[in-house]
Structures are given as structure tokens and as C-alpha cells.
Amino acid sequence: MKPFLVIQLRPEEATADSEFAKILHYGQLTQDAVVRLRAEQKGLPEIHLDQYAGVIVGGSPFDISTPADQKTAIQREIEAGFQALFDDIVAMDFPFLGCCSGSGLLGHYLGASISRKYAEPVSSVEIVLTEEGKNDPLLKAMPESFKVLTGHKEACDSLPESAVLLASNAQCPVQMFRVGKNVYATQFHPEGDPEGFAVRIQVYRNHGYFPEETAAQLIDAVTREYTPQAHAILARFVECYGKQDNSQHVNSQYVNSKDNG
Numbered sequence: 552m553k554p555f556l557v558i559q560l561r562p563e564e565a566t567a568d569s570e571f572a573k574i575l576h577y578g579q580l581t582q583d584a585v586v587r588l589r590a591e592q593k594g595l596p597e598i599h600l601d602q603y604a605g606v607i608v609g610g611s612p613f614d615i616s617t618p619a620d621q622k623t624a625i626q627r628e629i630e631a632g633f634q635a636l637f638d639d640i641v642a643m644d645f646p647f648l649g650c651c652s653g654s655g656l657l658g659h660y661l662g663a664s665i666s667r668k669y670a671e672p673v674s675s676v677e678i679v680l681t682e683e684g685k686n687d688p689l690l691k692a693m694p695e696s697f698k699v700l701t702g703h704k705e706a707c708d709s710l711p712e713s714a715v716l717l718a719s720n721a722q723c724p725v726q727m728f729r730v731g732k733n734v735y736a737t738q739f740h741p742e743g744d745p746e747g748f749a750v751r752i753q754v755y756r757n758h759g760y761f762p763e764e765t766a767a768q769l770i771d772a773v774t775r776e777y778t779p780q781a782h783a784i785l786a787r788f789v790e791c792y793g794k795q796d797n798s799q800h801v802n803s804q805y806v807n808s809k810d811n812g
Contacts, residue, residue, distance in 0.1 A: 552793055553604040555585050560611030560629060560652055562591045569750040570609045573742040577782040578607070578789040591625060595632030600639055605646030605733075605792040607785075608653030610740065612758055615655045615665045616705045634660060644731035646792040648785070651703055654728075654736035661711035661730065669723040671738075673702030673752060673761055673769050675776040678726045678739065684717035687729065689787045697780040699726075700743035700773065702751075702760055707738075733792070741785040745774045 561567040613626045637660040679696045707725040718727035727737045749770045756766040
């Protein structure tokens with residue numbers, strides 16, 4: 552089986568390592584079944600998609616809606632790299648799961664406006680599946696509504712024109728969408744759990760996600776949350792694409808996706 556490419560965007564070792572461990576755990580992946588790429592260190596290198604079963608992208612403290620002149624050089628490199636990578640992924644309908652920041656990057660690529668209009672505090676929220684969501688392979692036979700862990704300062708203002716809405720709620724209408732048959736995005740964290748969120752709350756307590764003085768209260772609140780359906784989305788993605796031959800998505804010549812920023 553080909554490995555999955557896990558692209559991370561978190562500059563802090565504690566949050567990056569915790570997120571990676573949770574992706575492995577809930578995706579039921581072993582270390583030798585993944586290739587880990589820390590894009591926040593050097594941007595996106597040349598990526599040959601034919602070497603991977605699929606691509607998983609985690610969260611980040613970087614905001615797409617930040618004015619361009621206020622973004623760091625590495626953030627601009629990451630965004631340019633993803634523009635090129637999505638050229639390949641979307642055109643080939645290559646298996647992709649973007650979580651939180653991964654959703655914003657994909658939505659931005661597809662032309663959606665990204666802003667703070669539908670920000671959600673660090674919390675557990677209930678999402679509701681659409682009719683399309685109820686029949687999607689990653690969501691089929693799940694409850695019509697279920698809890699997920701979330702926390703983001705920005706989101707898609709509306710569904711990208713070429714996408715299918717899979718899950719929504721009143722606080723953030725675009726919670727999960729699909730492009731083509733194999734390209735997915737979740738605004739929530741399918742890898743999220745109380746332990747992992749406690750790490751993020753401590754590290755990001757002064758990043759504007761919540762008032763710093765509420766950190767202990769938030770950690771206490773998330774310790775009581777259980778989000779098995781969200782975890783199942785990650786496991787289903789791995790199960791669905793880990794056993795497939797994705798050569799059908801890739802031309803006979805290898806694919807180059809290179810940061811050109």
C-alpha cells in the first residue's frame with residue numbers, strides 16, 4: 552500500500568507533534584504508512600502524487616484572510632505552494648482531506664471568500680448532514696447530526712461554486728464539502744480529541760482564538776467531549792483510499808507540484 556502524505560502547517564513542536572499523533576491514531580495509521588511534511592518550515596517541496604495513496608492536511612495558526620502585506624514569508628510560500636498542489640489534486644480528483652486550515656486553503660483555491668464572519672470558538676458543536684452528506688462514502692450510515700470539535704477564526708463565507716455541501720450548522724454553514732468524488736474538506740477537526748485540544752489551548756492561548764484567561768475553563772469543557780463520528784471520517788478516508796490503486800488519478804508521467812512563490 553502506498554503511504555499517505557500528511558502535510559502540517561503548525562510552527563510549534565507541541566501542537567504539530569500532537570496533531571500528527573492524533574491523525575495516526577484516529578486514522579488507524581502506522582508510522583510507516585505515512586510521510587510527514589512540515590510545510591511551515593520550508594514551504595511545499597516538489598510533490599509527486601503518484602507516490603501516495605492520498606493527502607491529509609491539518610490545521611494552522613495562519614489565517615488566509617490576513618492582508619497579504621501582513622503575512623509572513625513562510626505563509627506566503629505555503630499558500631503559493633498549495634495553489635500549485637491544488638492544480639493537480641483538483642484536476643485529477645486525487646484523494647485529499649483538508650482539516651480546518653486545509654479547508655480554508657481549498658476553499659480559497661476554489662474561489663470562495665474566506666473571512667471571520669463564521670468563526671467558531673474552541674468548543675464542541677453539532678453539525679447536520681445534508682442529503683448529499685447522508686449518501687457520501689465518508690458519512691454514510693452516520694447519525695443525521697453529531698458533535699465535532701472545532702475552533703477557528705475564519706471560514707468559507709459560502710460554498711465554493713464547484714463543491715457539494717456535506718455538513719452544516721447555523722454557526723458555520725460550510726462545515727464539510729466535497730469537490731469531485733475524492734477531494735474533501737472539513738472546517739472541524741476529525742483528528743481532534745480532549746487531549747489534543749488541551750495542548751492547542753495552552754499553546755494558542757494568546758493567539759486570539761479565545762480570551763487568554765478562559766484557557767483553563769476551555770480545557771475543562773473539552774475533557775467531557777466525545778466525538779467518535781468525527782474520528783470515523785478520518786478512519787474512513789484512510790480505509791477508502793489506502794486500499795485503492797490511485798494510478799488512475801495520475802498521468803503516466805509523474806506529477807510535479809512545486810512552490811513557485
